[in-house]
Amino acid sequence: MEKKTDRVIITVVGKDTVGIIAKVCTYLANNRINVLDISQTIVQEYFNMMMIADIASSAKPFDQCSRELAQIGEEIGVAVKCQREEIFDRMHRI
Numbered sequence: 001m002e003k004k005t006d007r008v009i010i011t012v013v014g015k016d017t018v019g020i021i022a023k024v025c026t027y028l029a030n031n032r033i034n035v036l037d038i039s040q041t042i043v044q045e046y047f048n049m050m051m052i053a054d055i056a057s058s059a060k061p062f063d064q065c066s067r068e069l070a071q072i073g074e075e076i077g078v079a080v081k082c083q084r085e086e087i088f089d090r091m092h093r094i
Contacts, residue, residue, distance in 0.1 A: 014078030
């Protein structure tokens with residue numbers, strides 16, 4: 001089982017367009033980042049996706065992956081944010 005520190009939350013938000021999931025998932029696959037869970041919705045023309053992923057097998061450090069995912073988001077016109085799961089949990093605690 002993956003350690004909690006190896007899990008990240010990836011969110012993607014923006015206007016829907018062809019290829020958003022493909023671009024993000026291709027990056028993850030190419031960097032050996034495993035998608036553990038995924039939820040995606042489109043409300044009118046707005047796209048929203050949340051993924052839980054395991055970065056334990058990635059050769060790249062978390063910070064680099066986070067920056068590169070944000071860059072991919074800029075290239076395709078959406079906001080991509082990657083956070084460590086424990087930080088995400090603390091930020092969203094009620």
